[in-house]
Amino acid sequence: MASSAFEDVVEDFEFLDDWEDRYRMVIDMGKDMPPLDEALKVPATKVDGCASQVWLHPTIDGGVFRFDGDSDAMIVRGLIALLHRLYNGLTLAEVLKVDARAELGRLGLHDHLSAQRSNGLRAMIERIRLLASEAA
Template sequence: MSLPPDAITALEVFQGAAGWEQRARLLMQWGERLTALDDADKVEANRVHGCESQVWLVASLENGHWQFAAASDARLIRGLVALLLARVNGLTAQQLREVDLADWFNQLGLSRQLSPSRSNGLNAVLQRMGELAL
């Protein structure tokens, strides 16, 4: 499956990073790039359950391709969610179901830094995306 342009950019940037400290800085920078959600979107109905941090997710369908926006109260999670959005925005519902979260973060060189709770939280975000895309 071919990657969306933002995902290709993310791979190039993160694979070129020299070590974990540089990746951590990049992660924070990617989190800052997330478009802010309106307070009206930060409601219980949009909250992703299964995350230790607060994460809100909204979705829209444009010509058969899904676009997601998200927010989190935690800086590191914002960065991880931004990288997940780079990977999934613009996909069809079928392509979304085929995304391998562990493989994606492994390619970015971030899998070792994903604690079980963060990994579970990101899986919850991806699962919620799949539910919205039904």
């Protein structure tokens, strides 16, 4: 189960023929994200296990999960934007039901990310699941 915003990304990816175009789209999604407030870039929001610096700041309102994030690497900002579209607006229970690996697999990411980026993406997903689990 993914959010409708993520389904829109899946549809957009289907129209792009090569990975270079998809890669550019992911980077552009990251560029379009507002930067995370510097005051929120603290150890408590930093994601360990990423080669780049990554911060995820969750907000939960009425059982609905939302988060903002940032990174010092453009492709990672794009990956955060993808996760934002995958999870934002879901209930805590829905967040925990999302099979992120399968959903992101629909985009072909696993075949085109370096091992370091894949590990970082996995760390971000684990952090999101942990935050939702703790809040549930």
